[in-house]
Amino acid sequence: xNQLSNPVEVMGIDAGGTxxxxxxxxxxxxxxxGKAQSNINESQAVLESSTDALAHWGRSVEDVFPEMVTCxxxxxxxxNRVVGRKGLRTGLIVSKGFEDFHRMGRAIQSxxxxxxEDRIHLNTHRYDQPLVEIKDTRGxxxxxxxxxxxxxxxxxxxxxxxxxxLIEQGCKAIVISLLSSYLNxxxxxxxxxxxxxxxxxxxxxxxxxxxVDYYPVRKESHRTNTTVLEAYAAEPxxxxxxxxxxxxxxxxxxxxxxVMASHGGTISWKAKELARSLVSGPIGGVIGAKFLGERLGYxxxxxxxxxxxxxxxxxxxxxxxxxxxxxxxARLVLSLPLVSMDTIGAxxxxxxxxxxxxxxxxxxxxxxxxxVGTCWxxxxxxxxxxxxxxxxxxxxxxDNFLGGILNLDVERARQSIKTQIAxxxxxxxxxxxxxxxxxLDLSLRQHLRAMIxxxxxxPRDFVCFSYGGGxxxxxxxxxxxxxxxxxxxxxxxxxxxxxxxATADFEYRYDKSVDIGITHESGEAEVEAAVGTLQAAWNExxxxxxxEFRINGFTDDEVTLTPGYRMQYLGQLNDxxxxxxxxxxxxxxxxxxLVQAFDDTYARVYASAARSPELGFGITGAILRGxxxxxxxxxxxxxxxxxxxxxxxxxxxxxxxxxxxxVEAKLYKMELLKPGNxxxxxxxxxxxxxxxxxxxxxxxxxxxxRLFHLIER
Amino acid sequence: xxxxxxxQVTDLVKGELDWDSLHQMLSMPKDKERYGQYMEVxxxxxxxxxxxxxxxxxxxxxxxxxxxxxxxxxxxGHNFGDYRQNWKLNALVYVRDNETKMSEVYPKLMAPxxxxxxxxxxxxxxxxxxxxxxxxxxxxxxxxDFQPNLKAFFDWLDMPAPANA
Ligand SMILES: [Zn+2]
Numbered sequence: 001x002n003q004l005s006n007p008v009e010v011m012g013i014d015a016g017g018t019x020x021x022x023x024x025x026x027x028x029x030x031x032x033x034g035k036a037q038s039n040i041n042e043s044q045a046v047l048e049s050s051t052d053a054l055a056h057w058g059r060s061v062e063d064v065f066p067e068m069v070t071c072x073x074x075x076x077x078x079x080n081r082v083v084g085r086k087g088l089r090t091g092l093i094v095s096k097g098f099e100d101f102h103r104m105g106r107a108i109q110s111x112x113x114x115x116x117e118d119r120i121h122l123n124t125h126r127y128d129q130p131l132v133e134i135k136d137t138r139g140x141x142x143x144x145x146x147x148x149x150x151x152x153x154x155x156x157x158x159x160x161x162x163x164x165x166l167i168e169q170g171c172k173a174i175v176i177s178l179l180s181s182y183l184n185x186x187x188x189x190x191x192x193x194x195x196x197x198x199x200x201x202x203x204x205x206x207x208x209x210x211x212v213d214y215y216p217v218r219k220e221s222h223r224t225n226t227t228v229l230e231a232y233a234a235e236p237x238x239x240x241x242x243x244x245x246x247x248x249x250x251x252x253x254x255x256x257x258x259v260m261a262s263h264g265g266t267i268s269w270k271a272k273e274l275a276r277s278l279v280s281g282p283i284g285g286v287i288g289a290k291f292l293g294e295r296l297g298y299x300x301x302x303x304x305x306x307x308x309x310x311x312x313x314x315x316x317x318x319x320x321x322x323x324x325x326x327x328x329x330a331r332l333v334l335s336l337p338l339v340s341m342d343t344i345g346a347x348x349x350x351x352x353x354x355x356x357x358x359x360x361x362x363x364x365x366x367x368x369x370x371x372v373g374t375c376w377x378x379x380x381x382x383x384x385x386x387x388x389x390x391x392x393x394x395x396x397x398x399d400n401f402l403g404g405i406l407n408l409d410v411e412r413a414r415q416s417i418k419t420q421i422a423x424x425x426x427x428x429x430x431x432x433x434x435x436x437x438x439x440l441d442l443s444l445r446q447h448l449r450a451m452i453x454x455x456x457x458x459p460r461d462f463v464c465f466s467y468g469g470g471x472x473x474x475x476x477x478x479x480x481x482x483x484x485x486x487x488x489x490x491x492x493x494x495x496x497x498x499x500x501x502a503t504a505d506f507e508y509r510y511d512k513s514v515d516i517g518i519t520h521e522s523g524e525a526e527v528e529a530a531v532g533t534l535q536a537a538w539n540e541x542x543x544x545x546x547x548e549f550r551i552n553g554f555t556d557d558e559v560t561l562t563p564g565y566r567m568q569y570l571g572q573l574n575d576x577x578x579x580x581x582x583x584x585x586x587x588x589x590x591x592x593x594l595v596q597a598f599d600d601t602y603a604r605v606y607a608s609a610a611r612s613p614e615l616g617f618g619i620t621g622a623i624l625r626g627x628x629x630x631x632x633x634x635x636x637x638x639x640x641x642x643x644x645x646x647x648x649x650x651x652x653x654x655x656x657x658x659x660x661x662x663v664e665a666k667l668y669k670m671e672l673l674k675p676g677n678x679x680x681x682x683x684x685x686x687x688x689x690x691x692x693x694x695x696x697x698x699x700x701x702x703x704x705x706r707l708f709h710l711i712e713r
Numbered sequence: 714x715x716x717x718x719x720x721q722v723t724d725l726v727k728g729e730l731d732w733d734s735l736h737q738m739l740s741m742p743k744d745k746e747r748y749g750q751y752m753e754v755x756x757x758x759x760x761x762x763x764x765x766x767x768x769x770x771x772x773x774x775x776x777x778x779x780x781x782x783x784x785x786x787x788x789x790g791h792n793f794g795d796y797r798q799n800w801k802l803n804a805l806v807y808v809r810d811n812e813t814k815m816s817e818v819y820p821k822l823m824a825p826x827x828x829x830x831x832x833x834x835x836x837x838x839x840x841x842x843x844x845x846x847x848x849x850x851x852x853x854x855x856x857x858d859f860q861p862n863l864k865a866f867f868d869w870l871d872m873p874a875p876a877n878a
Contacts, residue, residue, distance in 0.1 A: 117740065124739045126732065356742050366737065 007067040008059070010633045012284075012498030013046055015075030020045040022053050023498035024064070029636030032056040033495045033689065042077065042240050043247040066252035069631040072501040073244070073269070074260040078237045078278050082330045085129050087232035088173050091166030092132040092224070093159065093191060095179045096139030102228070103130035103137075106221045112331040115345050115365035128331055131228045136171055138162035140178075140191060148183030159191040163198040167206065173231035177211040177224040182513050185212030207235060214273055215335040217513040217621070222326055222335040226275060229334070234274035241269035256552055258506060260284055262327055262338040265507025265627065268552045272544075273510075276336050279329045283339045286314045286321055288500025289465045292490070294319055295635055296705060298463050302452060304444075304478065305468035305497070308349035309367045311444050313451050314341045315462075318604065323577045325511075325566065325621070337511060337577075337623075342451050346443055348470035349373065352384045352436050354424050361421065361432075361439055375413035376406050384420050386440055388413040389433035394656035394665060395473060395693055397686055430657045441477030449482055456607055459483045466710075467496035472685075472692035475710055491670055491706040494689030499633065507627040508548045510541040517570055518591065519616030527588040530619070534594075535585045537622035538563045545626035554628055564623035567598040570616040576601055577623065594619075636706045641674035643701070649673050656682050658695045675704040722750045726758075748870050761790050766875060767861055772837075773800070773844045775861070777875045783863070789840035799857040804835040804844065810851060827851070 005027075012023035015038060022034040034053025036045045050061050081087050092102060110125040111118065118124045140162060142154035166174055174195050181188045192210040199206050211227040245257040258266040259277040264287055267277065282305060289303045293316060301316040314321060327338025349372065350364040363386070373385030375398065390396045391413050398408040414429055422432035452459050464484040466475035472489045479487045490496055514537050516530045542561060549559050563583065568575035581597045582590055595617050602611050649672035656665035663682045670687035678701040679685070681694040685708075692708060694700050700708045717738065724730040725738070755765050755774070763776040763786065772788035775796045785793040785800040793800035809815050809832040815824035818832070825848075833847040833855075847856055867874035 115740075118736075121740065124736055126736070353741075356745075365740065 008054075008057075008064045009067075009069050009631055010502045011050070011068055011071040012495070012502040013049075013071065013073045013075070014284075014498045014501075015042060015045065015073065015077065020049045021495065021498060022046065022049040023495045023502070024050070024053050025499070025502065025633035026057075027634060029634040031492060031495070031499070031633070031636075033492075033498075041243075042075070043244045046244060047247065047251070061251050065248060066254065068253060068255055070258070070502065071248070071253070071255050072258045072260055072266050072498075072504065073241065074277070074284060074498070074501050077240065078233045078275075079330060081236065082131070082229065082233045082278065082332070085131070087131065088235050089171050090132050090136065090228055090231045091162075091169070091171035091174045092137045092228065093162050093166075093174065093176045093178075093195070094137065094139055094224070095143065096141045096158070098179065098220075099134065099137045099139045101220065102132055102224055103134055105130070106333050108328075109331055109333060112328050112333075118365065131225070131232050131332075132175070136166060136169065138166060142178060142187045144178070144180040144184045144187060146180060146183070148180065150184070150186070154178075154187040154190055156190060156194050159194045160198055163195040164202070167199060167202055167204055171206070173207045173209065173235055175209045175211070175224070175228050175231050177220065177227055179220060181210075181212045182216040182218055182223070185210070185216065188212045207231060215511070217335045217511055219326065219333075219335065222333045225332045226335045229275040229278065229332070230273065233278065237277075238269065238274060245269060260501045260504060261509075262329075262336050263323070263507075263509045263625075264321065264339045264504065265509060265625070266501065266504045266630075267506075267508055268548070270551050271508070271548055272551075273508075275334075278336075279327075279338075282312045282341060282343075282497065284497035284500035284504075285312070285465075285467055286316070286339055286341065286500065287504045288467075288496050289314075290316050290319060290321060291500070291503035291632065292465075292635065292705075292707075296707075298488075300457075300462045302448065302459070302462045302464045302484065304448060304464060304466050304471055304475075306444070306466075306470035306474055306478075307347050307468050308369050308470070309345065309347045311344050311346055311447065312341050312468075313343075313448055314339065315451065315455065315457075317457070322605075325575075325577070335511075337509060342447070344444075344447050346440060347386075348390075348473065349385050349387055350440065352386060352389070352421060354421060359425070361425075361436055363436070363440055363443065372401075372406065372408075373413065374416040375408045375410060377409050377412060378407075382416070384413075384416050384436075386436060388417060389436045390473065392417065393430065393433050393437070393658075394654050395437075395684065396691055397654075397667075397684075400686060400688070430662075431660065434657055434660075437477065441474060441480070444474065444478035445480065445482060448478055455605070460485065463488055465490070467493040469494050469690050472690050472708075474693075476693060476695055476698050476712075479710070480712060487710040489692055489700075489708040489710060491673075491687075491702065491708060493692070494687065503632050505627045506630045507625055508545045509623065509625045510544045512537045512541055512622045514619055514622050516619040517616060518618075519570065520614075522616075524588050527591045531585045531588060531590055534565060534619060534622055538584075538624055541622060541624035542626075545624050549626060549628065558628050559626045560628070562625045562627070564625065565594065565619050566621040566623065567594070568618050568620060569602075569612040570618045572612070572615070575618075575620050576605060637704050638675045638706065640676035640704060642676050643678040645673055645677045645679065649677070651686065654684070656684065656695075658682065663696060673702050675702050675706065677702050716744050716746060717750070719750055719754065722747070723754045726751070726754050745871070749872065759788055759790075761786075764875075766863060767866070769800075769859065770844050772842050775863070777877075781876045783875060783877055787837040787840060787842060787844070789837060789842065791837050791839035796863075797860065799855060801835050801845065801855050801857075803838075805838050807834045807836065808832070809834070 010025040014021040020036050020038045025031045032053045034049040036049035038045050140158045143152040145151050176188050176191050188210040195208045211223045215223050215226050257269050261267045261276040285305045286303050289301050293301050299319050303314040305312045322340040324338045324340040327336045345365045349367040353362050355362045368381045368385040371379035371381045373388040375388050375391045398410050418429050422429045459482045463486045466489050546556050563580040566575040581593050651667035653664045655662045665682035665684050668685045670685045681698040682696045683694040685692040700710050763778045765774045767775045776786045783796045785796050793803045810827045831851045835845045863878035864874050
C-alpha cells in the first residue's frame with residue numbers, strides 16, 4: 001500500500017514520569033510504538049519518541065505530522081505537580097470564618113489511597129500539606145443560605161483588601177470558593193470581578209477562578225479542591241501543552257492537540273476545565289475496550305489492567321461504563337466526574353515479604369515500581385518483588401525485559417528469593433516463587449470476582465479484556481476458573497491505554513447540582529417547577545459547553561448535545577447517571593419520561609425487584625455533554641493465515657515452572673504471529689513491552705483483529 | 714521483613730524521619746532489632762553510662778546502674794530513685810490552681826475552672842526539664858502513671874532481662 005492511500009491518522013501520547021510513549025495508527029489499523037526518556041522537556045520528549053516510532057515505517061516526523069488528523073495527550077506532569085506540591089502559588093478567598101476548612105481537609109483525605117490494613121490503622125493516617133497555605137487564605141464577610149438566599153450581603157471592600165494582599169504576597173492566581181455558591185453564584189462573581197479589577201490596577205495579569213464558573217456543585221471541600229487544582233496544577237500545564245502544540249505545528253501538524261479527561265472524553269488543551277485531565281492513564285484502557293466492544297459485538301466487558309503498582313478493573317455493561325460523581329485523586333476529594341474504576345494496590349512489581357507472626361507470604365502494599373526488583377541491581381532494591389519470581393520461573397525473558405533496556409541479574413533474584421522467602425518457609429526457590437505468583441493471582445481473581453458479583457452480575461455474561469504491560473502475564477491466573485465467556489488479550493496490550501485515548505470522543509461535560517424532589521403527593525405545579533429547574537440548569541450548562549467548542553473553532557450547530565441528570569429514589573444515598581430521553585423539557589408530562597428512564601436503568605444496574613418508586617424521585621445533578629465527530633483509529637483486520645505460526649515467529653523455547661514442575665515452553669514473537677495461528681500452552685509470547693503467558697492446560701489463537709483469545713481447556 | 718539503619722532510627726527518635734519511611738515502619742510488622750537499636754540511639758543521647766532499659770518520656774528513663782539497681786533517671790543524670798516508686802514524689806512540682814496561673818497557658822475562658830481541675834507540672838530538680846503534666850481534680854493524689862513488669866517485657870522482646878527485674 002502506498003503512503004497516500006494509507007496515511008498515518010492517529011497519534012496517542014502517554015507522557016509518564018520516566019518514559020514518553022507515542023502510539024501511531026495508520027488508516028489500515030497498523031500501528032507503531034515509540035519510546036523516549038521523559039527527562040528532557042515535554043515537547044522534545046514527544047518529538048524524540050515520535051521519531052523512534054515512525055522509524056519503524058521508515059518515515060519522519062515532518063513527513064507524517066501534516067497527514068495526521070488527530071492527537072490525544074495523556075501525561076503525569078500535572079499529577080506529579082500536585083503530589084510533589086510544586087504547583088502555582090495560589091491565593092484562596094473563602095467565606096469569613098471558614099478560612100481553615102481547606103487545610104483541615106475532609107477526614108477521608110487522611111487515608112485516601114491507602115491499603116485496607118492502613119485504612120483501619122489510625123496511626124498511619126495523615127493529612128498532606130494543603131494546596132493553599134493559611135497565609136495565602138483570606139475570609140470575606142458574606143453568607144448565602146442552603147436555599148440560595150442572601151443572608152449577609154458580600155462586603156466587597158474586604159474582597160478588595162484580600163485581593164491586594166494576596167497579590168502583594170506573591171500569589172500567582174486567586175481562587176474564590178464561598179459557601180453555597182452553587183445555589184447562588186452572585187457573591188463569588190462579584191468577588192471575582194473585584195479581584196480582576198485589583199489585578200488590573202496593580203498592573204499584574206493573574207488568572208482568577210470562581211468555583212461557580214467551573215464546578216457549581218455541592219460539597220465545599222470537593223468544590224474548593226477542584227477549583228484550586230485548576231489554578232495550582234492545571235494553569236502551569238496550559239503553558240507546557242501550548243508549547244507542545246506549537247512544536248507539533250512547527251513540524252507541520254494541523255490537528256488540534258486534545259487531552260484525555262477523567263469523564264472519559266477528550267478535551268482541548270485550551271479547555272477552561274483542564275484539571276479534569278489530572279488522571280487519565282488508566283481510563284484510556286476502559287474507553288478502548290468500550291470502543292472495541294462496540295465495533296466487534298462485545299457488550300459486557302470486564303476490563304483489567306495490571307501495572308507495576310496496581311490492578312485496575314472496570315465494568316462495561318451494555319456498552320456503557322459507570323460514572324463516579326465525586327472522584328478522588330492524589331488524596332484529594334474532588335468534584336470531578338470520573339469513569340468508575342476499582343483499583344487495588346497489588347501489581348506486577350509488588351514487594352514480597354514473610355509476615356513474622358503468621359509466617360506466611362505477604363504482598364505489598366508497597367512496590368518496587370520502576371526499580372523492578374532485586375533482579376535489577378542498578379535499581380537499588382533489596383526486597384524481593386513479584387517480577388523477581390516471574391524472572392526466575394521463566395515467565396519473563398531477562399534478556400528482553402522492557403525491550404532489553406535493563407540488564408537483569410537472574411542469579412541475584414534467585415538468591416534473594418532463597419534467603420528472604422524460600423528458606424524461612426522451608427520451600428525450594430521454585431515453589432516459593434510460584435507460591436507468590438499464585439497468591440497474587442488468587443488475590444486479583446477474588447477482587448475481580450467481587451467487583452462483578454458485588455453488582456449482581458455473573459462472570460459468565462462477560463468477556464474479560466486483559467491489557468497493560470502486566471495484564472497478559474497474569475491473564476490466565478486471575479481469570480482461571482471464574483467462568484468468563486472469553487478472555488481477550490489485544491496484541492497491542494502495552495499500548496492499549498494510548499490506543500483507548502485515541503478512540504475517545506472530543507467531548508466536554510459540565511455538571512451542576514440541583515435539588516429536586518417529587519413524590520406521588522406532589523402536585524402538577526411542583527412537577528412543572530421541577531422540570532423548569534432542570535431545564536434551566538441545562539440551559540446554563542449548554543452555554544458553557546458551546547463556549548468550550550467555540551474556543552476550538554467549532555460552530556454551535558456542529559456540536560451534538562446530550563443532556564443528562566442524576567436521579568435517585570428519595571431517601572436512598574446513591575444516585576444514577578441517566579442520559580435524558582428528551583432533548584428539552586417543556587411540561588409536567590416530561591417528568592414521567594425522566595422517571596421511566598431512571599427506573600429502567602435502575603433495574604439494569606441492580607434488579608427490577610429493588611426498584612422503590614413508592615419513595616418518590618429526586619434529581620441531584622444536571623449534566624450536559626457536548627461532542628463533535630473525531631477520527632477514530634481503525635481496528636486492524638488481517639487475513640486468516642491458518643493455525644500454524646510461521647517459522648520466523650518462533651524464538652525457540654525455555655524452561656518454565658508451573659504447578660510444581662519444569663516444562664519447556666515454546667517462545668514466540670508476538671508481532672510475527674498471524675491471524676488464525678493457534679498456540680497450545682506451555683508457551684510464552686513475547687513483545688518488547690509485554691509478555692503473554694499461556695501455561696499448560698491453556699491455548700490461544702489470534703483472530704483477524706489481532707486479538708488473542710485465551711482458552712482454558 | 715524490613716530492617717532499618719541506625720540513621721533511620723535516630724531520625725525517628727528526633728522526629729526527622731521522612732514520611733514514606735515512617736509510614737512503612739508503621740505499616741510493617743516490627744523487626745526484631747528495632748528495640749535494641751532504639752535503646753542504642755537513646756543511650757548515645759545521654760552523657761552517663763547506666764544502661765537504658767525503657768524510656769518513660771523524651772528525657773526520662775528506667776536504667777540499670779553499675780550495681781544492678783533499677784532506678785528512674787533524668788537525661789541530665791538526676792536520680793529519681795527506685796523505678797517501682799513514683800518518681801514524681803521526688804520531682805519539683807508547680808500547681809496551676811487559680812485563674813491567673815491558668816491564663817499563662819490558655820487564653821481567657823479557654824482553661825478549666827480551677828475548683829474542678831488543676832494542672833500539676835513535674836520538673837527535674839537538677840536541670841529543670843518538665844517531665845510530665847497532670848490534669849486532675851484538686852484533691853486527687855499524685856498519679857503513678859506506669860509500673861512496668863520489666864521481666865515480662867524483656868522476655869517478650871526475647872532479650873536478656875536485667876538481673877534485678
Ligand atoms: Zn534533669
